[in-house]
């Protein structure tokens with residue numbers, strides 16, 4: 482899931498300076514879970530626009546605005562309301578915003594009013610936790626299912642570093658050292674021999690941006 486947070490309201494008003502009629506795009510997937518672009522937040526945005534002397538010409542919450550076909554369907558069903566608007570506000574991640582922009586048939590200013598933070602998993606208490614950095618060459622098989630690229634602040638491929646203290650990370654003592662977690666996990670599974678395997682440095686060419694992949 483892509484984790485987002487909404488921008489400050491004053492910042493949003495700066496974006497909308499000189500634009501009074503606004504169409505709102507939400508997101509039915511990640512931004513709904515993050516409470517940044519679901520039904521409730523879109524309704525709050527409509528009220529905020531009204532309270533700020535602006536008008537929402539309409540809104541739509543496609544399941545996933547990062548999917549071109551869904552953006553096009555949503556735009557098609559709201560042609561008049563979009564046409565009538567001075568600008569579009571999108572409450573989603575940077576993927577959704579750029580997908581929207583790329584699928585607009587006619588130019589219309591698009592304002593992304595959320596910050597995209599990271600790819601995260603949601604734990605049982607509802608906390609978003611960064612667990613993968615999309616390195617393009619996964620080593621979870623060798624590390625007990627714990628990602629050192631993401632969970633070690635230094636991204637060490639072989640650890641721990643000399644700063645570990647009683648299983649805690651030297652960068653933040655409130656945090657478990659990723660490599661201590663990996664050690665404990667491999668020990669529990671009877672796979673400590675995996676720690677004798679040297680993990681070569683990451684091949685950053687696999688992370689060269691922008692990355693594209695076709696299923697065809």
Ligand code: SF4
Pocket residue numbers: 612613614615616617618619620621628629630631
């Ligand atoms: S090693 Fe970590 S960053 Fe790389 S793909 Fe696996 S989980 Fe993601």
Ligand code: SF4
Pocket residue numbers: 632633634635636637640641642643644645646649650651652657658659660661
């Ligand atoms: S203490 Fe552990 S998690 Fe922290 S930087 Fe060193 S190896 Fe990485």
